Amino acid sequence: MATLSPIQRRRLNNFTANRRGFWSLWIFLVLFGLSLCAELIANDKPLVVSYHGDWYFPVIQQVPEETFGGFLPTEADYRDDFIAGEIESNGWMLWPPIRFSYNTINYDLTVPSPAPPSAENWLGTDDQGRDVAARVIYGFRISVLFGLTLTIASSIVGVAVGALQGYYGGKIDLFGQRFIEIWSGLPMLYLLIILSSIVQPNFWWLLGIMLLFSWMGLVDVVRAEFLRARNFEYVKAARALGLDNRRIMFRHILPNAMVATLTFMPFILTGAITGLTSLDFLGFGLPSGSPSLGELIAQGKANLHAPWLGISAFVSLAVMLTLLVFVGEAVRDAFDPRKN
Amino acid sequence: MSDLLSISDLSITFDNGPRVVDGLSLSIDKGQTLALVGESGSGKSVSALSILRLLDERHAAYPAGQILYKGEDLLQAKEKRLRQIRGRHISMIFQEPMTSLNPLHTVEKQIGETLELHKGMRGPQARKRCLELLELVGIPAPETRLTSYPHQLSGGQKQRVMIAMALANEPDLLIADEPTTALDVTVQKQVLELLKSLQQKLRMAVLLITHDLSIVRRYADYVVVMERGKMVEQGATEALFRSPSHTYTRKLIDAEPPEHPLPAANGTETLMTVDNVNVHFPIRKTLLGKVKESFHAVQDASFELRAGETLGIVGESGSGKTTLGHALLKLTPSTGQFSLCGTELSALSQKAFRPWRRRVQIVFQDPFGSLSPRMSVEEIIREGLEIHEPGSSGQHEARVIQALEDVGLDPDARHRYPHEFSGGQRQRIAIARALVLQPDLMILDEPTSALDRTVQKQVIELLREIQARYRLSYIFISHDLAVVRALSHKLLVLRQGRIVEYGDAETIFREPQQPYTRELLNAAFFYQSTTN
Numbered sequence: 001m002a003t004l005s006p007i008q009r010r011r012l013n014n015f016t017a018n019r020r021g022f023w024s025l026w027i028f029l030v031l032f033g034l035s036l037c038a039e040l041i042a043n044d045k046p047l048v049v050s051y052h053g054d055w056y057f058p059v060i061q062q063v064p065e066e067t068f069g070g071f072l073p074t075e076a077d078y079r080d081d082f083i084a085g086e087i088e089s090n091g092w093m094l095w096p097p098i099r100f101s102y103n104t105i106n107y108d109l110t111v112p113s114p115a116p117p118s119a120e121n122w123l124g125t126d127d128q129g130r131d132v133a134a135r136v137i138y139g140f141r142i143s144v145l146f147g148l149t150l151t152i153a154s155s156i157v158g159v160a161v162g163a164l165q166g167y168y169g170g171k172i173d174l175f176g177q178r179f180i181e182i183w184s185g186l187p188m189l190y191l192l193i194i195l196s197s198i199v200q201p202n203f204w205w206l207l208g209i210m211l212l213f214s215w216m217g218l219v220d221v222v223r224a225e226f227l228r229a230r231n232f233e234y235v236k237a238a239r240a241l242g243l244d245n246r247r248i249m250f251r252h253i254l255p256n257a258m259v260a261t262l263t264f265m266p267f268i269l270t271g272a273i274t275g276l277t278s279l280d281f282l283g284f285g286l287p288s289g290s291p292s293l294g295e296l297i298a299q300g301k302a303n304l305h306a307p308w309l310g311i312s313a314f315v316s317l318a319v320m321l322t323l324l325v326f327v328g329e330a331v332r333d334a335f336d337p338r339k340n
Numbered sequence: 341m342s343d344l345l346s347i348s349d350l351s352i353t354f355d356n357g358p359r360v361v362d363g364l365s366l367s368i369d370k371g372q373t374l375a376l377v378g379e380s381g382s383g384k385s386v387s388a389l390s391i392l393r394l395l396d397e398r399h400a401a402y403p404a405g406q407i408l409y410k411g412e413d414l415l416q417a418k419e420k421r422l423r424q425i426r427g428r429h430i431s432m433i434f435q436e437p438m439t440s441l442n443p444l445h446t447v448e449k450q451i452g453e454t455l456e457l458h459k460g461m462r463g464p465q466a467r468k469r470c471l472e473l474l475e476l477v478g479i480p481a482p483e484t485r486l487t488s489y490p491h492q493l494s495g496g497q498k499q500r501v502m503i504a505m506a507l508a509n510e511p512d513l514l515i516a517d518e519p520t521t522a523l524d525v526t527v528q529k530q531v532l533e534l535l536k537s538l539q540q541k542l543r544m545a546v547l548l549i550t551h552d553l554s555i556v557r558r559y560a561d562y563v564v565v566m567e568r569g570k571m572v573e574q575g576a577t578e579a580l581f582r583s584p585s586h587t588y589t590r591k592l593i594d595a596e597p598p599e600h601p602l603p604a605a606n607g608t609e610t611l612m613t614v615d616n617v618n619v620h621f622p623i624r625k626t627l628l629g630k631v632k633e634s635f636h637a638v639q640d641a642s643f644e645l646r647a648g649e650t651l652g653i654v655g656e657s658g659s660g661k662t663t664l665g666h667a668l669l670k671l672t673p674s675t676g677q678f679s680l681c682g683t684e685l686s687a688l689s690q691k692a693f694r695p696w697r698r699r700v701q702i703v704f705q706d707p708f709g710s711l712s713p714r715m716s717v718e719e720i721i722r723e724g725l726e727i728h729e730p731g732s733s734g735q736h737e738a739r740v741i742q743a744l745e746d747v748g749l750d751p752d753a754r755h756r757y758p759h760e761f762s763g764g765q766r767q768r769i770a771i772a773r774a775l776v777l778q779p780d781l782m783i784l785d786e787p788t789s790a791l792d793r794t795v796q797k798q799v800i801e802l803l804r805e806i807q808a809r810y811r812l813s814y815i816f817i818s819h820d821l822a823v824v825r826a827l828s829h830k831l832l833v834l835r836q837g838r839i840v841e842y843g844d845a846e847t848i849f850r851e852p853q854q855p856y857t858r859e860l861l862n863a864a865f866f867y868q869s870t871t872n
Contacts, residue, residue: 233710237773240669241724242697251723255714 014334021330028323035141042098042134045078050091100131102138102291114306124308126299136316138291147272151265153211158218159261166226167249180216188213192284200287210275225257259335266328270321293317343367344545345513350405352390361387362569373546375560379792383569384549388515392426428458431506435518437498441490447501448486454508473504478534496527515547524656526863557581565589595793597800597826602808604649604829611780611813612645617676619667637663639837650814652828660837661817665783669702698728701774705786707766711758717769718754724777743776764795783815788823800826821864825849833857
């Protein structure tokens with residue numbers, strides 16, 4: 001960090017000067033960091049078990065039920081009254097703050113599911129008796145991870161295609177642009193519907209299909225930047241020095257194009273998250289049972305008498321997207337050459 | 341006070357920073373031409389803009405001083421009053437005719453706008469006045485030009501339209517901010533002569549802002565010299581030129597480049613031969629990519645260059661001089677042959693040519709655009725070394741230091757970034773980048789055009805010195821004949837892509853054979869011929 005160029009230092013200052021974006025970034029990072037440790041926050045297994053003086057860590061190891069006086073060689077169900085009582089009488093166990101994982105069904109509900117918020121289920125349960133708070137935490141994580149992966153992958157593809165088109169120009173550019181025009185006319189949703197009838201779409205399938213279409217967003221800006229920069233005198237000077245095309249593109253032009261790319265990134269990220277959420281909402285997204293905010297919204301719509309479903313999903317999505325947009329605005333400020 | 345405009349003790353600051361103009365006082369009388377001279381950054385343009393209060397007042401402030409126009413203090417005037425004065429009593433011509441005209445309006449509309457605003461003229465009446473004005477500024481066939489858009493006019497014509505707009509309401513004072521800097525020498529002369537005759541006809545006062553002292557000497561009655569915001573000297577033109585009292589003024593006057601190049605190194609081996617090089621730019625293509633129509637940028641260029649010698653290439657803008665330079669570097673595709681040290685280069689592919697690039701280097705015109713802003717000076721200079729001479733970073737560093745010393749820069753400067761340097765220093769960095777590869781030939785594409793006269797002279801001295809030390813050959817491309825004369829042993833005059841004249845520089849400067857060369861020399865040196 002000691003070798004920040006003056007331009008970068010000015011950008012960093014501009015970024016921190018936008019207090020809203022600066023704090024949004026920190027809040028987002030904290031939330032994202034917490035959600036990465038979702039297993040330690042919301043789980044149906046205790047963090048630590050002490051039984052007859054022996055220590056077990058069920059979150060990271062599988063402990064068979066036999067160990068705690070059960071009969072089955074399969075993993076212990078710590079929520080089972082018998083096992084819990086056995087452990088409690090011969091030691092103790094430390095539970096995470098939320099005693100449900102995203103797919104744990106609470107069979108002890110006193111009211112029919114969806115159950116309203118209570119001391120046990122902070123945000124209530126959904127219509128299958130699963131804890132909403134746990135599902136929101138896991139859903140947040142999967143949304144952000146999906147968004148980040150998609151953003152990075154589509155940025156790499158988009159920058160590469162835009163760079164090639166802009167730098168070489170001519171026929172490559174002409175045919176590339178026409179291809180993009182045709183390609184962007186393909187209906188992504190139909191493709192997904194057709195696909196979901198052939199395979200069971202999982203995280204990677206969805207990523208791949210959305211990537212097929214999302215890389216085009218960056219091509220135009222990067223291409224324009226390369227078209228402009230290839231006639232800059234310092235690029236000509238680099239060519240006169242004998243640099244090969246690859247080096248010129250990477251060292252001399254790409255840093256220019258990165259400004260546009262980085263400015264766009266937070267917005268691509270929000271787009272990716274919304275994309276995944278809407279697919280889940282329509283039922284063409286992640287396989288059933290996986291924690292997803294879109295599925296939670298769909299449940300909220302189906303169970304209007306249980307407002308905690310819709311409200312939880314809405315608040316978590318709204319907070320996440322707002323934070324990202326604020327961060328995006330700050331990044332845009334940071335790269336604005338007219339700000340000083 | 342009888343003066344038309346008098347400025348006393350004017351100071352200007354931006355954002356409460358240091359004073360960019362500090363204690364400027366001057367006065368102009370009717371019919372007088374006052375020249376405000378100084379290098380870039382001396383505050384001359386800022387002072388001129390302040391007269392009409394055109395500076396952005398969210399940032400600019402006037403801590404002291406008065407600007408009296410016919411006894412009225414413009415610094416205290418209300419915006420409404422200023423709008424009456426602007427364009428009617430005091431008008432202004434800007435430096436860059438390309439961007440000073442609105443590209444979406446016709447000539448008639450642009451001129452008509454000020455007429456309507458200040459005199460309420462409209463329709464046929466305004467049209468008649470527009471025609472008069474265009475005639476006055478010497479635009480041929482003014483009827484047909486009324487409906488032209490700026491892009492259909494040449495640079496000189498645009499500047500004439502600007503002048504017509506400025507004169508539309510017969511102002512008392514015309515502020516001309518570097519009115520000819522962006523123009524070719526021949527056009528420059530025409531525009532200046534036009535201004536002078538118009539001034540006499542209309543009895544205007546002219547405030548001429550320029551860095552070019554030869555213009556001042558011929559056109560100004562009175563001179564004010566500024567250095568870093570402070571006025572260092574003022575006086576009547578002839579007296580000031582004859583006996584400048586301040587060292588800075590003397591430095592400015594002495595900044596005329598030397599008249600002759602250093603004698604070329606002995607030895608007659610030919611470094612480069614160029615034979616019938618042609619460059620075409622396609623304008624229209626058929627669907628299959630066959631060229632239907634093309635622009636012939638360079639036609640049948642042939643010349644020879646010896647080791648240690650300089651070839652000057654001169655011509656107006658659009659004459660193909662830069663294109664020719666780029667063609668020799670294979671930055672632009674061309675046909676024809678050229679060879680270096682007997683090796684045919686024109687036939688080589690880009691890849692095969694790459695090892696040769698170290699032997700032919702280029703320095704560009706714009707020292708601000710030719711250095712990558714994200715790389716430190718050391719990275720910029722060593723980049724070529726890394727490609728052509730893989731070696732340890734210690735060796736490279738030594739070479740970088742050597743190159744910086746060769747161009748007269750402090751080697752410690754290598755860790756800084758280009759934006760921390762002035763224009764002249766940046767140009768030195770660009771020269772160091774070319775020099776570090778120890779080339780045989782350097783193509784210098786207007787390397788001094790973006791620099792102040794005094795800096796220009798230093799760069800020329802540097803180029804002369806390096807040439808003598810390393811026995812380099814130069815191809816020196818420029819529109820500035822005074823600079824070309826200081827370096828060139830051979831001269832090549834280009835016009836619309838064709839070679840008009842080619843031969844020994846000394847001979848051509850003394851007795852040009854072609855009428856075009858004569859015209860060019862005349863326009864470039866007539867200031868001296870009238871004053872010497």
